[in-house]
Structures are given as structure tokens and as C-alpha cells.
Amino acid sequence: MDFNDSPEEAAFRDEAxxxxxxxxxxxxxxxxxxxxxxxEAARGRAWIRELYEGGWSGxxxxxxxxGRGASGxxxxxxxxxxxxxxxxxxxxxxxxxxxxxxxxxxxGTEDQKARFVEPxxxxxxxxxxxxxxxxxxxxxxxxxxKAVRADDGSGDWIVNGQxxxxxxxxxxxxxxxxxxxxxxxxxxxxxxxFLVDMKTPGIETxxxxxxxxxxxxxxxxxxxxxxxxxxxxxxxxxGWACCxxxxxxxxxxxxAHRSGIxxxxxxxxxxxxxxxxxxxxxxxxxxxLAEALAEEQGERFFQARLRTMVSKGENPGAxxxxxxxxxxxxxxxxxxxALELRGLAGIAGEAxxxxxxxxxxxYIYSTVMRIAGGADEVLRNQIAERVLAMPGEVRMDKDVPxxxxxx
Amino acid sequence: xxFDLSDEQKMLGEQARALLADLSPxxxxxxxxxSNADWDEPLWRALAEMGFLGAAIPxxxxxxxxxxxxxxxxxxxxxxxxxxxxxxxxxxxGAEAIRLAGxxxxxxxxxxxxxxxxxxxxxAYAEGPGPVFxxxxxxxxxxxxxxxxxxxxxxxxxxxxxxxxxxxxxxxxxDQPGVRRTKLDSFDQLRPHYRLDFDAATADxxxxxGKLDQLIDQxxxxxxxxxxxxxxxxxxxxxxxxxERQIFGRSLAGFQAIKHKLADVAVATELARSNAYFGxxxxxxxxxxxxxxxxxxxxxxxxxxxxxxxxxxQVHGGIGYTFEANCHFYYRRERxxxxxxxxxxxxxxxxLAAQPGRQGQVA
Numbered sequence: 001m002d003f004n005d006s007p008e009e010a011a012f013r014d015e016a017x018x019x020x021x022x023x024x025x026x027x028x029x030x031x032x033x034x035x036x037x038x039x040e041a042a043r044g045r046a047w048i049r050e051l052y053e054g055g056w057s058g059x060x061x062x063x064x065x066x067g068r069g070a071s072g073x074x075x076x077x078x079x080x081x082x083x084x085x086x087x088x089x090x091x092x093x094x095x096x097x098x099x100x101x102x103x104x105x106x107x108g109t110e111d112q113k114a115r116f117v118e119p120x121x122x123x124x125x126x127x128x129x130x131x132x133x134x135x136x137x138x139x140x141x142x143x144x145x146k147a148v149r150a151d152d153g154s155g156d157w158i159v160n161g162q163x164x165x166x167x168x169x170x171x172x173x174x175x176x177x178x179x180x181x182x183x184x185x186x187x188x189x190x191x192x193x194f195l196v197d198m199k200t201p202g203i204e205t206x207x208x209x210x211x212x213x214x215x216x217x218x219x220x221x222x223x224x225x226x227x228x229x230x231x232x233x234x235x236x237x238x239g240w241a242c243c244x245x246x247x248x249x250x251x252x253x254x255x256a257h258r259s260g261i262x263x264x265x266x267x268x269x270x271x272x273x274x275x276x277x278x279x280x281x282x283x284x285x286x287x288x289l290a291e292a293l294a295e296e297q298g299e300r301f302f303q304a305r306l307r308t309m310v311s312k313g314e315n316p317g318a319x320x321x322x323x324x325x326x327x328x329x330x331x332x333x334x335x336x337x338a339l340e341l342r343g344l345a346g347i348a349g350e351a352x353x354x355x356x357x358x359x360x361x362x363y364i365y366s367t368v369m370r371i372a373g374g375a376d377e378v379l380r381n382q383i384a385e386r387v388l389a390m391p392g393e394v395r396m397d398k399d400v401p402x403x404x405x406x407x
Numbered sequence: 408x409x410f411d412l413s414d415e416q417k418m419l420g421e422q423a424r425a426l427l428a429d430l431s432p433x434x435x436x437x438x439x440x441x442s443n444a445d446w447d448e449p450l451w452r453a454l455a456e457m458g459f460l461g462a463a464i465p466x467x468x469x470x471x472x473x474x475x476x477x478x479x480x481x482x483x484x485x486x487x488x489x490x491x492x493x494x495x496x497x498x499x500x501g502a503e504a505i506r507l508a509g510x511x512x513x514x515x516x517x518x519x520x521x522x523x524x525x526x527x528x529x530x531a532y533a534e535g536p537g538p539v540f541x542x543x544x545x546x547x548x549x550x551x552x553x554x555x556x557x558x559x560x561x562x563x564x565x566x567x568x569x570x571x572x573x574x575x576x577x578x579x580x581x582d583q584p585g586v587r588r589t590k591l592d593s594f595d596q597l598r599p600h601y602r603l604d605f606d607a608a609t610a611d612x613x614x615x616x617g618k619l620d621q622l623i624d625q626x627x628x629x630x631x632x633x634x635x636x637x638x639x640x641x642x643x644x645x646x647x648x649x650x651e652r653q654i655f656g657r658s659l660a661g662f663q664a665i666k667h668k669l670a671d672v673a674v675a676t677e678l679a680r681s682n683a684y685f686g687x688x689x690x691x692x693x694x695x696x697x698x699x700x701x702x703x704x705x706x707x708x709x710x711x712x713x714x715x716x717x718x719x720x721q722v723h724g725g726i727g728y729t730f731e732a733n734c735h736f737y738y739r740r741e742r743x744x745x746x747x748x749x750x751x752x753x754x755x756x757x758x759l760a761a762q763p764g765r766q767g768q769v770a
Contacts, residue, residue, distance in 0.1 A: 001416075001476060001688050002409050009408065073408060265762060280759070283752070290755030293762075294706035297699070298678030301685045304410040312411075322674045377663075383673055384666035388646050391661040 003304065005077070012074050016081045019054055024085040031086055032354060037216070041126065041171045043088040048123030058097060058121040065105065066118035072310045091167040091216070096120045096127040100176050100195075103245045107193070107234040116174070116195065128169040128198065130177040130220055131243065133162060137371075138378045140178075141187045141240060142397075142405075145222060147179040147194070155229040157181075157194070159202075159222045165372070169218040170205045172198055176246065177227075178239045183403040190402055191239030195231045202226070212364045247374070248320070261293045264338050267355050271342050279341045292334045299323050299330075318386035321379040324369075328376065332366035335359050410684065412476060419462075420480035426453060427488035433733045439491050440596045445562040447491040451524055454492065461522030464502055468518035475625065475690035479632035479683060486636030489736045491597040493527055493560035495747075499629045501528025504568040504622050508576050508615030517566065517578075529564035531555035531579075531603055539749050540619070544605065546571045551579060551610035557591050557600035559747065567603065569610065574619050577610040585609065595743035597736065621694075624701035626748055628686030634708030634744060635680040638715035641737050642672050645715075645722040659722075668718050675711035682707045702758035709745050709754075716741035 005013055027047045029035065035043075051057040052066075059075045061067020070078075082089075097120065104116050119125040136143040145161025159179055169175065175196045182190035196203070202225040207215035234242050268280040268289065279285050302323055306316045338359045339346035349356030370376050384390040397405050412420075430450050439447055454460055463478045464470025471477075478499070485494055502521040505513055505528070520526035534541035534555055544553030546569075555569060561581065569577045581588065585608030593600045646669055649660035659665055682704040689696035720727040720734040727734040745751070759765060 001412060001684065002692070003685065003688050004693075005408060262762065265759070265765070286759060287752060287755050290702075290758045291706055291710070291751075293758055294682065294703040294710075295678060297685070297703040298682045298707050301410070301681035302677055304408060305681055305684070308408065308410045311409075319677070322677055325670075326674050326678060377667070380667040380670040381663070383670035387673060388642070388666075388669055390646060390650070390666050390669070391658055393663070394661070 009073060009077060012070075013077050013081060016056070016078050019056065020081055020085065023050055023054060024082070024087060027088065028086045029088055037168075037171055040088055040090065041092050041168065044090060044092050045123040045126065047088055048093060048121070052122045057123075058101065058117070061101065061105065061117065061121070065113060066121050073307060076307055092126045092128075092172055095129050095167065095172075095176075096125070099129060099246045100127040100174070103176065103193070103233065103242050104195070106245050107238070107242050111230070112195070112233065125174055126168075126172040128166045128172040128175045128218075128220075129246070130163040130166050130169070130175045130196070130222075131246075132165045134164055134219075138375050140243065141191065143178065143180060143191070145177075145179045146183070147181050147192065147227070150226065157227045157229065157232070159194075159196075159225040159227060161222050163220040163222070164208070164217075166205070166218045166220050167216055169198065169220050170207065174198060175220075176233075178243055180402065181236055181239075184401050185237070186399055187397060187402045187405070188240045189237055191243070192236050193233040193239040193242035194227050195233055196225065196227055197231075200225050200227070211367070212361060261289060261296050261334060263355075264289060264292075264334055264359075267338055267359065268341055270355070282341070285337070285341050288337055289334070292330055292337075295326060295330050299326055318379075318382040321374055321382055322387075324373060325376060325379040325383070328366065328369035331362065331369055335362035335366055339363055410688075412480065412684075416476055416480050419477055420484055422457065423459060423481045423484035424487065426457060427484055427490060431488045431490050433736070436489060436491060436597060436733075436736055437730070444491070445599050446493060446560065448563075450490060451492050451527075454494070455522075455524030460494075460498055460524050463498070464518050464522040465506065468506075468514055469522040470518070474687075475628060476684070476687040478629055479687045482629045482632040483636030483680075486633035486638075487640040489597065489637065489640070489740055493529065493563060493598075495626070495629070495633070496529040496560040496564065497521055497527045499626050500530035500622065501564075501566070501568050503625060504530060504576055504613070504618070505578070507622055508613040508618040509578070510614050513578055513611065513613065526565040527560065527563050528566050528568060529558055529560045530570075531558040531561070531567045532570040533557060538753070539746070540570060540574075540623070542570060542572050542574055544569060544571045546575065546577050546610055546612060549610060549612070550607040551577060551585070551605040552607055554602065554604045556602035557593070558603050559598055559600050561588055561601035561603055562590060562599055568613070569605075570619070571610075575616060576613040576619070578613055579605070579608055579610045583608060593743075595739045597740065598743055620698070623748060624697050625690050627701040627705035627754065628683060628690055628697075630744060630748055631679055631683035631686060631704035631708030634712040635676055635683055637737055637740065637744075638672065638676045638679065638711040641712075641715035641719035641734075642669060642676060644733065645669060645672075645719040648723055665722060668722070672711065672715045672718055675707070675714050679704065679707040679711040699758060699761035702754045702761060705748070705754045706751060706758060709751055712737075712741045713745060 461470030
């Protein structure tokens with residue numbers, strides 16, 4: 001066991017660090033800087049382009065696809081080094097490289113790989129995800145957006161329905177879309193996966209006003225949207241397998257967030273306790289923050305174990321969901337605690353109190369973390385069933401054709 | 408980075424588990440409790456024969472010279488089996504204290520005998536209710552006076568490493584007129600604790616000073632391995648019982664109330680194990696990281712075993728309250744492990760004090 005870089009890894013880190021030092025500062029967005037979504041997305045594209053020209057875009061993708069052919073550990077090292085800068089790296093980047101490209105690389109035709117992989121790695125194509133629907137979230141396979149063949153003999157598909165929670169759909173170029181193409185078979189079997197140009201007539205995105213005050217998520221309405229058959233990914237009825245490829249990427253990625261207990265220690269230390277000390281002297285606060293810190297470290301080292309498994313060619317499977325499950329609840333608990341330890345000023349900070357603003361945002365955003373990319377309850381089921389080999393849930397809709405389901 | 412145990416370490420863990428499955432089944436634990444035994448002596452002899460007792464003792468003193476991670480996989484197996492042996496007292500604390508702080512003569516006299524199992528050591532630190540690392544015991548002119556209690560495994564120990572005034576350590580032969588041992592009513596019936604009264608007992612000061620922090624940090628890492636092993640045993644026991652138990656026309660294990668509870672235990676156990684791995688690596692290879700790593704491992708170890716011991720009994724329902732079921736061994740052991748080496752509050756302070764920029768700030 002060695003937690004440190006091997007000599008090869010250290011050399012890779014040095015190379016990444018030197019390149020970033022020369023290229024990243026020009027692309028940085030200072031924390032707290034205000035800019036429009038459009039501006040941020042444009043800055044994001046420019047950074048991807050820079051990465052591509054430097055040979056750092058699509059690190060783990062094969063060289064013949066335009067990537068670097070790097071190992072998973074090297075991708076982690078690069079992400080650590082890149083994380084030292086405040087770069088424009090929103091979902092418009094990660095959905096492309098973390099979701100769209102893996103599914104295209106695995107299920108796509110040679111033509112599709114040629115059309116999409118390299119342009120995405122260059123920042124010429126950005127992506128959104130069109131999966132969830134108002135009535136299909138954790139039970140994604142219950143989705144209702146449907147596609148039928150056009151009756152003009154073109155082989156095109158005509159799509160109608162509604163998608164929701166599609167991050168940045170209003171500013172991205174293409175979407176990964178899963179729809180129902182056969183309602184006569186059980187729900188998982190009648191799905192088909194498409195790549196859809198977001199400029200196609202009939203696609204309308206509307207921002208959702210979120211509880212955070214921001215609107216990065218959208219609802220997307222699809223009305224008689226025509227998709228050429230050449231943009232179908234995988235065979236008809238293979239949509240569920242494609243979704244699984246995407247969601248595995250989402251889960252491995254979701255655990256990578258940090259809520260920064262160290263920041264909360266500073267926050268407590270900057271809050272008076274009324275007895276001449278700070279809230280970091282308060283026994284209850286100390287206990288809770290220390291327990292959270294122990295969890296945060298455990299998550300970090302568990303990630304390291306999972307990465308080691310991946311680097312040895314083992315599949316962590318449902319173990320990957322454990323980090324996200326632990327992280328999301330802790331994030332909510334500790335940001336809630338931080339607001340509490342601040343006293344009433346945690347509820348209404350003064351204009352310059354950006355630390356309180358951050359904590360408030362974290363407490364609001366933590367609700368998303370417990371739902372997106374596998375809700376807590378879904379992850380617990382998966383861990384119980386796939387790690388502990390406990391029985392699956394009772395499924396009332398098993399083996400029933402989708403069109404016969406009630407509700 | 409290669410953050411996994413080596414094949415040799417995994418094999419060592421398997422050997423330990425196999426030995427314990429063979430020699431320390433639950434019926435054996437019941438028999439030990441019924442006979443009011445101080446320990447499972449045949450098991451101790453078998454552990455010695457396999458070389459486990461001397462695993463981390465230097466080769467020059469009769470051990471195998473392995474490291475913290477090797478000890479860790481043995482501790483994990485001992486925790487899983489809820490074994491009735493003084494491994495923590497004699498090896499993790501006693502032998503390691505002598506290795507860290509003992510004189511050459513003390514090392515030469517005791518380490519080979521501890522490695523072979525011929526002698527047993529314990530570590531006497533508490534002095535009644537309150538913080539466990541107490542220093543009210545006085546060592547003057549080679550004579551020790553005061554009381555230490557509770558002291559684990561003092562019924563079978565030949566020597567004690569005693570924490571005395573000034574946070575110094577002294578080596579005391581327990582078979583002498585100035586030492587009185589009184590058996591206490593121990594919550595963990597498989598790890599009897601004693602009161603030790605010293606009345607001008609002959610004691611041999613240990614020359615290495617300032618080693619207490621390293622000693623207990625290393626022990627905290629090992630305790631986390633033990634806790635993770637025990638928690639996993641509880642998790643599997645609860646899972647297996649639920650799978651077998653039929654209720655309302657189906658398996659108890661199919662209910663989300665049970666599945667979700669055990670999934671949470673599984674997550675807590677993996678986080679603790681991950682912290683223990685890092686702590687073991689830090690103890691061996693990165694001493695600067697040890698204080699924070701040990702405290703995090705200790706806190707997450709306490710948490711996972713607490714959840715696992717409680718929910719294991721709960722999943723069993725009424726049968727879990729019987730002596731014939733096996734939940735109670737862990738339920739009692741858990742509380743003992745949660746308070747030995749310092750409780751949660753103690754380790755929370757150490758973890759915060761070990762954060763960058765907060766060195767030494769203990770409230």
C-alpha cells in the first residue's frame with residue numbers, strides 16, 4: 001500500500017502542474033465574480049479548447065479517438081491539479097466528457113464516434129442530459145416521452161414528450177436522450193437512446209426557478225422533434241443499457257465533490273461564543289465537526305480504494321454509490337450545523353459576509369445532492385441488493401407491458 | 408498510488424480468520440463466560456504459534472518485524488471473532504510501549520517473551536471515573552504508589568506498562584508483594600478488567616519520554632481495524648438472520664426498513680476501514696499524517712461498530728436478547744472498545760488539534 005504517487009504518477013503530476021501553471025491562470029474566473037450563463041458557457045468552451053490543444057482533454061479516452069489514453073489514476077491526478085484553479089467547469093463540460101462520450105464510445109458506431117468524440121473534446125460540442133421526466137425520476141424506466149418512426153419512409157424518428165432537470169439545456173449544442181419506442185413490452189425493454197441536436201425545431205427549453213434562486217436546470221419540451229436514424233445510439237430497445245453506462249459515470253463522478261469541513265472549522269473559529277472564545281470551543285460543535293471530518297477523510301480514502309480497484313481492472317459496482325450516499329447527507333448535516341452555530345446571523349448575514357452566503361447556498365444545494373445521480377433511497381437499495389446480496393424490491397410492474405401499466 | 412492491502416497481507420488476514428473460526432466459535436465464547444475465565448488461553452497459544460503475537464515486534468527481539476497494516480488485518484480478524492485474548496493489551500499497547508520507550512535491557516528482557524506468548528503485558532492508564540489517561544500515580548525512587556483501574560487483562564498479565572505522573576511510563580512486574588489485583592465486574596465478560604493497587608511496588612522507569620501520543624495514535628488505528636472487523640461481523644450476522652427469517656409471508660431481508668439500515672451500517676464500516684487503512688499506512692510510512700489519521704480512524708471505528716452492534720441485535724428481535732443468540736458478545740464488546748483508549752470527545756479534540764493551522768489547539 002502506498003498513498004503517495006508512484007514515480008510515474010509523480011512525473012505525470014509534475015507535467016500537469018507545469019502545463020496548468022502556464023495555461024490555467026488566463027482562464028480563471030475569480031470566486032464571487034458575476035457573469036451570465038452565456039458568458040460562463042463560452043469561457044468553459046475556451047478552457048476545453050485549451051485543454052485539447054495541450055493534449056489534456058479526454059484524458060482517459062483512447063488516442064485514436066482523440067484522447068490521451070491516460071489511466072484513471074492519472075485522470076484523478078489531473079483533476080486534483082486542475083482543482084487548484086477556479087476554472088469554468090460546469091455541467092456543460094462534465095456531461096460531455098463524463099456522460100455523453102463514455103456512452104458514445106461504448107455503444108456508438110464508428111461514424112458516431114468520428115462525429116462526436118473529437119468535437120466534444122475540443123469544446124465545439126457541449127451536451128445536456130435528457131433523461132428524467134416529471135413522472136420518471138428514480139424509476140427512470142417509467143419514462144413516457146415516445147418516439148415513433150416517421151411515416152414518410154425516411155427512417156427518421158418523431159419524438160414527443162417532456163424532460164426535466166436537464167442542466168444547461170438552454171446553452172448546450174446536443175443532448176443525450178432516452179425515449180420509449182415500444183410500449184408493448186415491459187418498461188425497461190422498450191427504450192431507445194438518441195443523440196439530439198438541441199437546435200432541432202420542436203425543442204423548447206424553459207428554465208426552472210429553483211429553491212436556490214438559480215436556474216441552471218431546465219424543463220425541455222419535445223414536440224414533433226425529428227431525429228435522423230443515424231443519431232440513434234445502439235439498437236432499438238437497447239436504451240436501458242445505454243442509460244446504465246451513463247449513470248455509472250454519474251455516480252463515480254458525484255462522489256468527487258467536497259464540502260470542506262476545514263472551511264467550516266474556520267467559520268466556527270470566526271464566530272464568537274459569548275464567553276470570550278469562539279464557537280470552535282463549543283463542545284457540541286467540536287464533536288459534530290470532528291465526526292464530520294472523520295467521515296470526510298473516510299470518503300476520501302474510500303475513493304482512493306475504489307480508484308485502486310478500477311486501476312486493477314476491477315469493477316466497484318454498487319460500492320461506488322457508498323461515497324455519494326455518505327457525502328450527500330453529511331453535506332446537508334454540516335451546512336445546517338454551520339448556519340446554526342453562527343446564531344441568528346447565519347440566517348441573515350451582512351452584505352460582505354460571503355462565508356455565510358456560501359454556507360446558506362450549501363444547505364440549499366445539499367438537497368439536490370441527496371436526490372440527483374441516485375437518490376439516497378435508491379442507493380441504499382442498490383447497496384443492500386448488490387453488495388449485501390439482500391432480496392430485490394417487490395416490483396408490481398415486472399413483466400407487464402408498459403401500455404398495460406396503470407397510473 | 409496503490410491504496411490496497413498487499414496479497415501477503417490479505418493472506419495473513421485469511422489465515423487469522425481461519426484460525427479463529429476453528430478455535431473461537433461462539434459456543435466457545437459462551438463456555439468461557441460460564442466458566443468465568445480470564446481469557447482463552449489455548450487460543451492465545453495458537454496465535455503465538457502462528458507468529459501473530461510477534462508480527463510487528465522487531466526480528467532482533469524474536470518477532471517478524473512486520474508493520475501496522477499487517478497487525479491491522481490480524482486485529483480485524485480478532486474483532487470479527489470477538490476473541491477473548493489480550494492482543495490489544497499485550498501486543499498493541501504493552502509490547503509497542505516497550506519498543507517505543509523501553510531501554511535496551513527492557514526490550515531484550517520482554518519483547519521476545521511477549522512475541523512468543525510466554526509472557527503477557529497490559530497497559531494501565533485509567534484511574535477510576537473520568538478521563539482515561541490519568542497521571543495521579545507516583546513513581547519515586549523506583550517505587551510506585553497509587554491505583555490504576557480499570558485495567559484490561561490484568562488477571563493474566565505478568566507485567567504492566569503503567570502511565571504515571573508526568574506522562575511517563577514505568578514497567579511493573581505484577582507478581583510482587585506491593586501489587587494487589589482485584590477483579591472487577593466487567594461489562595465485556597470476555598475481556599475482564601481489574602483494579603491494580605500499588606503500595607511502594609518496585610517499578611522500572613522507561614527511559615523514552617514523550618512517546619505516549621505515538622503509542623495511543625498507533626493503538627487507535629488498530630482499534631479502528633478491530634472495530635471495522637467487528638462491525639462487519641455484526642452486519643453479516645444481521646443480514647444472514649434476516650435472509651433466513653420469514654415474516655408476513657416473505658423474507659425479513661426484503662423489507663426496506665432492514666435493507667436501508669444495513670446499507671447504512673455497510674457504508675459506515677467501509678469509511679472506518681478506509682480510515683484505518685490510511686492510518687496504518689501513515690503509521691508505517693508517513694508519521695506526520697498519523698495524528699489526524701488515527702483520530703479519524705478512531706472516531707469512524709467507534710461509529711460503525713456502535714451502529715452495527717445495536718442494529719444487529721435489533722434485527723434479530725427478541726431472540727437477540729437471549730444468551731443463546733450471539734448478538735450480545737458484540738453489544739458488550741462495543742461499549743468496552745468505545746471507551747478504551749479514550750472516548751469520542753477525547754478523539755474529537757485530537758482530530759481538531761491535528762488540523763493544519765490548529766496544531767495543539769485543544770479546547
